[in-house]
Amino acid sequence: MKTQPINQSDQRPQRVLVTGGAGFIGSHLSELLLDRGHSVTVVDNFSTGRRANLELVRAVPERRARYEVIEGDVSEVVPTLRAADFDCIYHLAAAVGVRLVVERPIHTIETNIHETSVVLRFASERAIPILIASTSEVYGKGVRVPMREEDDVVYGSTGYSRWCYACSKAIDEYLALAYHRESSLPAVIVRFFNTVGPRQIGEYGMVLPRFVAAALAGADLEVHGDGRQSRCFCDVRDVVEALPRLLGSPECAGRVFNLGRDEVISIHDLAKLVISTLGSRSGIRMVPYAQAFAAGFDDLAVRQPDLTRVRSAIEFAPRVPLAQTIRDLADELKTRPVESVQSIGGARC
Numbered sequence: 001m002k003t004q005p006i007n008q009s010d011q012r013p014q015r016v017l018v019t020g021g022a023g024f025i026g027s028h029l030s031e032l033l034l035d036r037g038h039s040v041t042v043v044d045n046f047s048t049g050r051r052a053n054l055e056l057v058r059a060v061p062e063r064r065a066r067y068e069v070i071e072g073d074v075s076e077v078v079p080t081l082r083a084a085d086f087d088c089i090y091h092l093a094a095a096v097g098v099r100l101v102v103e104r105p106i107h108t109i110e111t112n113i114h115e116t117s118v119v120l121r122f123a124s125e126r127a128i129p130i131l132i133a134s135t136s137e138v139y140g141k142g143v144r145v146p147m148r149e150e151d152d153v154v155y156g157s158t159g160y161s162r163w164c165y166a167c168s169k170a171i172d173e174y175l176a177l178a179y180h181r182e183s184s185l186p187a188v189i190v191r192f193f194n195t196v197g198p199r200q201i202g203e204y205g206m207v208l209p210r211f212v213a214a215a216l217a218g219a220d221l222e223v224h225g226d227g228r229q230s231r232c233f234c235d236v237r238d239v240v241e242a243l244p245r246l247l248g249s250p251e252c253a254g255r256v257f258n259l260g261r262d263e264v265i266s267i268h269d270l271a272k273l274v275i276s277t278l279g280s281r282s283g284i285r286m287v288p289y290a291q292a293f294a295a296g297f298d299d300l301a302v303r304q305p306d307l308t309r310v311r312s313a314i315e316f317a318p319r320v321p322l323a324q325t326i327r328d329l330a331d332e333l334k335t336r337p338v339e340s341v342q343s344i345g346g347a348r349c
Helices: 024-035 051-058 074-080 098-103 105-124 163-183 207-217 236-247 267-278 308-314 322-333
Strands: 015-019 039-044 067-071 088-091 130-135 187-192 221-224 255-259 284-287
Touching (some): 015 024, 024 051, 024 236, 039 074, 051 067, 088 105, 105 130, 130 163, 130 236, 187 236, 221 267, 236 308
């Protein structure tokens, strides 16, 4: 069913809660909401979020009076807030990044499930519309390509800790849909497919900022595995523009949406595109998974979304080409401390 997106300019100013608002996606979303006249309260413990992102949001004076940041774990801060103070919620806080997931599985599982449960319970007090950030990882090994929201899922062995992230986010989805069915909570679930762009960091295994940082430094871009694994990359600015439209459409409640681009590129070709786009003299070095991740790793050959549902719901059409995203990320990286390029990450959303 095609829905008519709400015209944001026709909406009254909203009071918005953004968990994980100091993160890559969260800070871009906060900017967008503030620039549309809304008030934004951010909750972040800065485990992966960056204080520098908050300063970028505060850089525009007109935003400051409507922007509040509360430092702390979501599960501890949110219960101290008043549900009546918010008109909608974007729950973006999560343990993310392939290296973080592989190396800290307990933290990943407990953070993703417990904090989402707390936020959903909070939202249900007054049926506050809530958007839950999920991931393409939920598809596991994938039963078909492109991946559709109604597909069955197949995960790898529990011996590979990388699948704990997928399982924990799947539980988040089950919880959100259960709250929708049992409590009529207006919950929308969005599965991100490799969101990239300015402010993204490579510290936890995100592939594009690692490649760009290496290219700027003239270091080899390390590609894990055989490099033939393919992904679809979508600019964060296209992604965040879609989120209020999905949450603002009542017909989207209780549904799951893929969000990203559907043009695939291999990780080896991505490395070549970064080098050519930035005019770098860097080379490419292949690194076996066993060497890159001491605890072991299991990967998927193709991760591509079917976008039929989101296109029908809000006429989603990404506009920023990947080469432009690479250039903008490179320009932004030059303004912050040079990141370590000792371990270039594999493909992750």
